[in-house]
Amino acid sequence: MFQILSIKGTVNFLRHAVPISILSLILVLGSLASLATKGINWGLDFTGxxxxxxxxxxxxxxxxxxxxxxxxxxxxxxxxxxxxxxxxxxxxxxxxxxxxxxxxxxxxxxxxxxxxxxxxxxxxxxGPQIGKELAEQGGLAVLVALICILIYVSFRFEWRLAMGSVVALAHDVIITLGVFSVLQLDFDLTVLAGVLTVVGYSLNDTIVVFDRIRENFLKMRKGGPEEVVNTSITQTMSRTIITTATTLVVVIALFLKGGTMIHGFATALLMGIFVGTFSSIYVASFLAIKLGINREHMLPVEIEKEGADQDPLMP
Structure with a gap:
């Protein structure tokens, strides 16, 4: 019954995965190019x-x-x-x-x-020295957060899913930083806090989708990987829409009425919400499929008991 209802109402999200993935790759490369050439417009928190x-x-x-x-x-x-x-x-x-x-x-x-x-x-x-230390510690904070997340998802999920979630997180951070680089927006400690918030928001969305993918791989015994992923995304889409919409209401209010002190923070969150939402679908999930995820990878490892291969009638 679960399989029939899920398959009937499934939306084929992965039909657009290839062009959107190409667009994501272009955005990431463009962001890296801007970061390498124009750099980031560091605020006084970092420059002194x-x-x-x-x-x-x-x-x-x-x-x-x-x-x-x-x-x-x-x-x-x-x-x-x-x-x-x-x-x-x-x-x-x-x-x-x-x-x-x-x-x-x-x-x-x-x-x-x-x-x-x-x-x-x-x-x-x-002072300039304090600003330099803040810049180094801020970059280290983002790096440590990504490493800790990699360790966490590696224990929670199969390595193909873990790799997809980490790549999606790096994708979100790079594009968000790229927007600040291209527009030369002031990057201060509030923006850094926004980037770290984006990491947590994107990871939460990805984990919700991956939990459903793992469950459906065990329940939908006849579905292929793409069908299972499409079904899982469809089942979690209502939750994603509600979460994104309620978060956007608050962030847009901060962006418009919060004042200049938190304008950068709100800008980073706006970018992160949009990028993080579609990266959970078209980066993390699609990459896991390309890495060859299937039902066998979700099955628990069977541990053979000692003496299980012996004939029970033998003395």
Missing amino acids: GTVVELEFSKPVNLEVLRAELSSDEMQGVVVQNFGSSRDILIRLPVKADIKSDTQVGYVMEAGNKLDPQVIQKRVEMV
């Missing part, structure tokens, strides 16, 4: 610099403030709202020929021109 938060008595036009800060000493400065139109966050890059205190003085001078009642709420300085 100074953050100045100002509170004005009235809303401030950011373009006017940027024009006041447009000088050789302030080249590369980032000006953005911080919570409200009266609170301004200014990020100052490290300059070899100018001290950070002097940069802060230029900022206060420009702020006083627009509003004599401006208040300097905080000043934070991140």
